Amino acid sequence: MDQPESESQQRDEADPGHRPWFHIPPAEGGDYPEAAYLAGNSLGLPPRATRAELLADVDAWAQLGVEGHLVGERPWLPYHEQLTEPAARLVGALPAETVVMNSLTVNLHLLMVSFYRPAGQRNRILIEDTAFPSDSYAVRSQVRYHGLDPEQTVRRLTPRAGEAHLRTEDIVELLRREGETVALVLLGGVNYLTGELLDLPAITTAGREAGAVVGWDLAHAAGNVPLRLHDWGVDFAAWCSYKYLNAGPGALGGVFIHQRHLGRDDLPRFEGWWSTDPATRFEMAPVSRPPAAADAWQISNPPIFAMGPVRTSLEIFDKVGMAALRSRSIRLTGYLADLLDEIGAPMVTPRDPQRRGAQLSVRVADSGGLTKRLRTEHGVVADARPPDLVRLAPVPLYSTYHDCWRAARALADLGVGA
Known part of the structure; x- marks a missing residue:
């Protein structure tokens, strides 16, 4: 792959997302401590704020008992x-x-x-x-x-x-x-x-x-x-x-x-x-x-302890805004699409960025085996849809251009593409 790693890092400096707001899993393999997590279209990563907010709701239960339905910082009845x-x-x-x-x-x-x-x-x-x-x-x-x-x-x-x-x-x-x-x-x-x-x-x-x-x-x-x-x-x-x-x-x-x-x-x-x-x-x-x-x-x-994380998430989307996220999403998927083209990976997602979300799907011979090797040998977390599709989702809130570069390099190293 011709594109240098430094270019992806420069792009991240110029166009950062909000990765520090989220917990990033450690890499199982490869050369980097954090995973290149590109499976947010299956399960998104936890905001760092979620734990404290959830524990605050648990504490309200402990301190207020049944009265928590009507009193407290976030009463349950209208939660x-x-x-x-x-x-x-x-x-x-x-x-x-x-x-x-x-x-x-x-x-x-x-x-x-x-x-x-x-x-x-x-x-x-x-x-x-x-x-x-x-x-x-x-x-x-x-x-x-x-x-x-x-x-x-x-x-x-x-x-x-x-x-x-x-x-x-x-x-x-x-x-x-x-x-x-x-x-x-x-x-x-x-x-x-x-x-x-x-x-x-x-x-x-x-x-x-x-x-x-x-x-x-x-x-x-x-x-x-x-x-x-x-x-x-x-x-x-x-x-x-x-x-x-x-x-x-x-x-x-x-x-x-x-x-x-x-x-x-x-x-x-x-x-x-x-x-x-x-x-x-x-x-x-x-x-x-x-x-x-x-x-x-x-x-x-409603289940109160299940509502707290949704509330925390929605606060993030209100703060950042869908217009900004969509704009960064198009830039991330565009960069990843160029990398996939460079290595000759057969992409089945629409080429027009206006006709796709934050996901690029690649056709491979054995999607299950490939995603396991991506994770364990390269620290890249992708999503398999058997028999022959790997889904890569550069989520604009926390994914990086470097994540995209790592994914493309790993696919090339594992023989995907030309």
Whole structure:
């Protein structure tokens, strides 16, 4: 590889991220003490502030007992409300449209209870053929719940022959041609396998014009690319917080429901104690009085110790801003793409930086074996998707140009490319 290590270090001096804010794992092998961690699209790294913030919540429990629901620095009863506005800013939503709760697939199921309403010939669900398996399982089970056949009802979108990515114009044309049969469009904003960023506003508009409900799985998009869910007219969306949002393994997810659906009496919705108006919650009434907000989709009281890391993460995103992160992300992936081209690594992620997130996927012979050797021999942490894809995610908050250089050099040393 011709590009010198010093160039990556100079780039880091000129364009630093916020690596000191995060714990970086030690390297298992190689010449450097810290890992080149490029797996944040699978599990983000912990902010240094998280431990103290989490322990403060534990201390409140120890000092206040049950009174912690109503008193203290961060009372538990309204705790989730602290997350609402920063989560809304992150995805381009109104606060009333946003709630942090549950995990991603649980939230998708709760949303499909309301928004997948098959009737007559309008019963199909559109997903991408490379959707994350959990989404495939979820939509198939929802279809079966309605007494329909998943093989006939779930339409899986595939790229054109010989191509690796979906084309917006093909999705739009399909919706124009067959839209009267589509009840729900449910796609991933950024594809987990290839890193492709779909055209959310164009597809949302086409789906709604066809009479379908349009929802988005933003697991790989939230905290990765700028979003304007309210302005784009998205019906609903859900995301997790343990990838680019760095809130810890299995962290709570988020939900968006467009303002036009809030307060509707004709939408079926599962309910529990937390679905009712908080002002009347302790009246213990037998009938719920749901607010005209996304909060109405909550069911149970939130797990406080799981909410603290999300709050800490959202504070970081508010401080740095998605525009700055996206700009640095494009620079990092552009540098890594140039390095991969130099060594001849076959990249399957879109070449246009505007059509991808903070991820470059490379096709290799044995992704599982290769990522193990990257980690144990070179201290580079990447993510394998068997049989033949390695995903490299230079996360703009904490990844460096030097991380990218180390990854490309390691791939070349292990025989990837020309």
